[in-house]
Structures are given as structure tokens and as C-alpha cells.
Amino acid sequence: MAVVGIVEDNKKIRDLIQRYLDMQDEFECPVAVDSVEEMLEYLEEHNPPDVLLMDIQLPGMSGIKGIGIIKQKYPETEIIMLTVYHDSHKIFDSLVAGASGYLLKHTSLPEIKESIQTLLDGGSPMSPQIARKVINYFKKPNKQVSEEDYGLTPREHDIINGLVDGLSYKLIADRYDISIDTVRAHIRNIYKKLHVNSKAEVIAKSLRGEI
Amino acid sequence: MAVVGIVEDNKKIRDLIQRYLDMQDEFECPVAVDSVEEMLEYLEEHNPPDVLLMDIQLPGMSGIKGIGIIKQKYPETEIIMLTVYHDSHKIFDSLVAGASGYLLKHTSLPEIKESIQTLLDGGSPMSPQIARKVINYFKKPNKQVSEEDYGLTPREHDIINGLVDGLSYKLIADRYDISIDTVRAHIRNIYKKLHVNSKAEVIAKSLRGEI
DNA sequence: TATCGATTCGCATGAATATGTGATACAATG
DNA sequence: CATTGTATCACATATTCATGCGAATCGATA
Numbered sequence: 436m437a438v439v440g441i442v443e444d445n446k447k448i449r450d451l452i453q454r455y456l457d458m459q460d461e462f463e464c465p466v467a468v469d470s471v472e473e474m475l476e477y478l479e480e481h482n483p484p485d486v487l488l489m490d491i492q493l494p495g496m497s498g499i500k501g502i503g504i505i506k507q508k509y510p511e512t513e514i515i516m517l518t519v520y521h522d523s524h525k526i527f528d529s530l531v532a533g534a535s536g537y538l539l540k541h542t543s544l545p546e547i548k549e550s551i552q553t554l555l556d557g558g559s560p561m562s563p564q565i566a567r568k569v570i571n572y573f574k575k576p577n578k579q580v581s582e583e584d585y586g587l588t589p590r591e592h593d594i595i596n597g598l599v600d601g602l603s604y605k606l607i608a609d610r611y612d613i614s615i616d617t618v619r620a621h622i623r624n625i626y627k628k629l630h631v632n633s634k635a636e637v638i639a640k641s642l643r644g645e646i
Numbered sequence: 647m648a649v650v651g652i653v654e655d656n657k658k659i660r661d662l663i664q665r666y667l668d669m670q671d672e673f674e675c676p677v678a679v680d681s682v683e684e685m686l687e688y689l690e691e692h693n694p695p696d697v698l699l700m701d702i703q704l705p706g707m708s709g710i711k712g713i714g715i716i717k718q719k720y721p722e723t724e725i726i727m728l729t730v731y732h733d734s735h736k737i738f739d740s741l742v743a744g745a746s747g748y749l750l751k752h753t754s755l756p757e758i759k760e761s762i763q764t765l766l767d768g769g770s771p772m773s774p775q776i777a778r779k780v781i782n783y784f785k786k787p788n789k790q791v792s793e794e795d796y797g798l799t800p801r802e803h804d805i806i807n808g809l810v811d812g813l814s815y816k817l818i819a820d821r822y823d824i825s826i827d828t829v830r831a832h833i834r835n836i837y838k839k840l841h842v843n844s845k846a847e848v849i850a851k852s853l854r855g856e857i
Numbered sequence: 858t859a860t861c862g863a864t865t866c867g868c869a870t871g872a873a874t875a876t877g878t879g880a881t882a883c884a885a886t887g
Numbered sequence: 888c889a890t891t892g893t894a895t896c897a898c899a900t901a902t903t904c905a906t907g908c909g910a911a912t913c914g915a916t917a
Contacts, residue, residue: 535781553774558773558774558777558778559774559777559778560774561772561774561777561781562769563764563767563769563770563771563772564768566770566771566772566777566780567746567768567769569777569780569781570741570745570770570772588892588893588894589893590894598846599846599850601842601846601850602846603874605873613894613896614895615896616897617894617895619876619896620895622874622875623875623876623877624893632876633812633814633874633875634874634875635809635813635845635849638850639810639811642850642853801863801865814902814903824865825865825866826866827866827867827868828865830905830906831865832864833904833905834905834906837905837906843905843906844873844904844905845904845905
């Protein structure tokens with residue numbers, strides 16, 4: 436049976452979720468407190484829960500700060516944020532701090548139950564609206580920042596992949612069944628196109644996403 | 647009524663989805679082809695669909711490359727990947743290229759329908775397993791997962807920074823006002839600590855956030 | 858005080874890399 | 888058909904890198 440903890444300062448919501456989860460055969464919810472500090476006290480004397488439902492806006496320490504502290508001491512505990520905030524900053528900060536799921540407060544009790552199960556099954560519960568923002572995170576920085584076109588040919592990309600994998604000219608030649616002199620030729624052209632003159636710079640450029 | 651297009655090389659799957667969607671009152675699925683190239687031809691003469699379901703492994707151009715081309719010409723069209731691949735690279739590449747959702751191929755037809763509606767409502771359909779990988783992306787560069795302690799000294803970190811900047815031993819020596827032999831000495835120690843034996847590997851490790 | 862780790866420097870050698878100057882073959886393009 | 892670009896290969900040379908060995912200084916710590 437999975438053990439779930441709750442950190443939520445609204446007593447009504449807290450009690451509601453706790454009662455609901457305790458009613459379920461699959462879950463046990465022995466601890467529901469209204470601040471990170473109280474949860475930390477609790478954790479000093481009890482086994483950490485498998486899952487924590489956590490609000491962001493809390494008396495005392497914020498939930499986001501709490502994630503970091505709790506995950507550091509009890510890395511096995513998975514944390515799902517349950518909050519009214521849907522702005523990108525709070526979402527990202529939570530995920531970066533170590534949260535594994537992010538739900539909005541209008542989420543129904545059965546959906547919360549389902550989300551906890553999803554988490555225990557190795558998934559990350561997230562509402563589609565939240566997922567959308569997370570995905571947008573990937574889009575913005577790239578389209579603008581990177582994506583320069585150096586006019587590299589497919590073969591040149593192959594060679595670059597070899598370099599990034601830390602291979603020597605000889606090993607790259609082996610990988611693609613070409614002679615080491617051909618590798619040299621390609622690398623010379625790559626250097627020209629990228630305006631660099633060492634393996635190191637190519638690797639750095641590539642891993643920074645500039646190619 | 648929303649217009650949906652399909653790019654999928656498995657004829658059985660393609661026809662199945664097309665027939666199913668066409669049966670729905672909410673959707674119309676006038677185009678289902680087996681390559682990005684064909685979809686591009688179609689788009690030249692028709693209005694772009696609202697949503698595209700797209701495979702990754704395709705004859706000719708890959709679906710990931712296709713995303714970029716299609717989103718550039720028809721930015722209003724939303725793209726959902728529908729694929730067997732669940733490795734992080736493909737997921738990230740797809741999202742970065744501009745996909746708005748990512749489903750695995752075992753997704754049922756009603757779930758696909760639901761996902762399209764989610765997308766049209768401004769959400770991003772994504773299975774919990776995929777969401778999990780996306781979320782892990784946020785965690786890695788930070789605290790828990792990575793950051794092995796190789797016991798590198800501050801000076802060694804300096805030298806590594808020099809390498810990552812693409813500098814030669816001589817330039818690193820200049821930067822820190824030390825002799826090239828000292829640089830050599832540090833690099834020898836770094837190689838020992840990181841268990842590598844080339845600049846390339848150090849740079850790769852560093853830029854992947856493993857140091 | 859004696860030891861240890863961090864930092865510094867030197868010398869030497871073989872391996873790998875950077876760069877120049879060629880060449881051939883093929884496919885696509887005008 | 889001439890040109891251009893990709894991909895292939897060869898030879899030569901200078902530079903850079905990897906690595907082994909040794910050693911001095913200095914601050915901290917046992």
C-alpha cells in the first residue's frame with residue numbers, strides 16, 4: 436500500500452483529499468500538514484511517504500523551496516505539485532527543483548488518485564495545459580537562439596557525430612568504412628564551414644546546440 | 647470541424663486511423679500519406695490541416711525533419727508525433743522541432759481522438775511515460791541525477807573551462823599565466839580523475855553536464 | 858614535524874591532429 | 888556539355904596532444 440503525504444494550507448482541501456485517499460484501498464495517508472516545516476518535523480520521526488502532494492503558496496517556506504529540501508533528504512519520495520498557479524515560472528521551478536508531477540487545483544479527487552498511480556507506475560502526471568507550457572519551453576529558446584545553417588552535408592554531420600562521441604580520426608574512418616584521409620578531408624571542410632580549427636571547437640559547438 | 651492529416655508509412659495503421667477519424671463528427675481526415683514529401687506536395691494545393699499525426703521512421707525524410715519544414719511553412723498546423731520510439735533523443739528532437747504532442751503507437755483510437763481534442767483545446771497530449779522523460783530533462787542538469795563528484799580541484803575546473811572554450815594548451819597557459827607544461831600536468835590529472843584520455847571526451851562530458 | 862594534496866615547472870617521445878596540395882568519380886544543375 | 892558540389896583517397900609537414908618520469912614550493916593536517 437502506497438503512503439501519501441499532503442502539504443496544503445487550506446484545511447478544507449487538505450482534509451478532503453486526506454479522507455478521500457484514506458478511503459482508497461491502495462493508499463494510506465497518515466500525514467497532512469499545512470507547511471513544509473511541519474512536514475520536515477514529521478519526516479524526522481517517521482518513514483518518508485512514497486508520494487507527497489504539495490501546494491506552492493504556503494505559510495513559511497514555499498513549496499518550491501520545500502521540494503529541494505525534501506528531495507535532498509528523501510530522494511525516493513516523489514512529489515506532485517497541486518496548485519492554482521499555472522504560470523511557466525512556477526512550473527519550471529518546480530520541475531527543476533525535483534517535482535515529478537504538476538496538477539492544477541481543479542483536478543478532481545479521482546483524477547488525483549489516478550495521478551498518484553501514474554506516478555508510482557513511473558509516469559509523470561501532468562494536465563495537458565501544463566504539458567503544453569512545458570513543451571513550449573523547448574520551442575522558444577531554439578528557433579531563435581540556434582539553428583544557424585552552416586550548409587553542412589549529411590556526411591559532414593556523420594563525421595561531427597563521430598567527433599562528439601570522442602572518436603579519433605582512425606575510429607571515425609572505421610565506423611563509416613572510409614579512409615582516414617577522407618575523414619581528414621571532411622573535417623577540413625567542416626572547419627571551413629564552421630570557421631573553427633580544432634576538434635574541440637566542433638564538439639563544443641555541437642553540444643551547445645549551435646549545429 | 648477540424649481537419650486532420652496523417653503521415654504514416656504503415657498502410658494498415660494509416661487507413662485504420664483515417665477511417666476512424668472520418669467516422670467522427672468532429673473530424674475530417676482528407677489526407678493520409680506515407681511520407682513527408684507527399685504531404686508537402688498535398689499542402690501545395692490544399693489548405694493545411696489543423697492537426698497532423700506524424701510518424702518518425704518514414705521512407706525518405708524523417709518525421710522529425712518534416713516537422714521543421716511543415717511548421718515553417720504552415721505554422722498554424724499542430725503536429726502530434728505518433729511513433730514507437732520512446733527514447734529521449736527522439737522525443738526532445740521532435741519537441742524542439744515544433745511538435746506539440748507525442749504519443750506512442752499503442753495509443754488506442756479513442757485516446758488519439760481525445761488527444762487531438764486536447765490539442766485543439768490548447769493542451770499538449772502526451773502519455774505519462776513521455777511526460778516523465780520530458781520532466782527528467784529538467785532534472786538532470788541540476789542536482790539529483792548528475793553531478794558526480796570526481797574530486798576535481800578548482801584549478802582543474804579552470805583548465806576544463808579552457809578546454810570547453812576550445813583553447814589549445816598554449817592558450818590555456820596564456821589565460822592563466824602558467825607554463826604549458828603545467829597545463830599538461832593538470833590535464834593529465836583530470837584525465838585520471840575522469841577516466842578519459844582525450845580533450846574531446848572532457849569537453850563532451852562537461853557540456854553534457856556530467857562534471 | 859612529517860606527510861599529503863594542490864600547484865607549479867621541465868624534458869622527452871610517439872601518437873594524433875591541422876593544413877596544404879593535389880586527384881578521381883558521380884550526380885545534379887544550368 | 889560544362890560547372891558545381893559531394894564524397895572519396897593520397898602524400899607531406901608542422902603543430903598539438905597524450906603520457907611517462909621527475910621535481911620544487913606551499914599550505915593544511917595528522
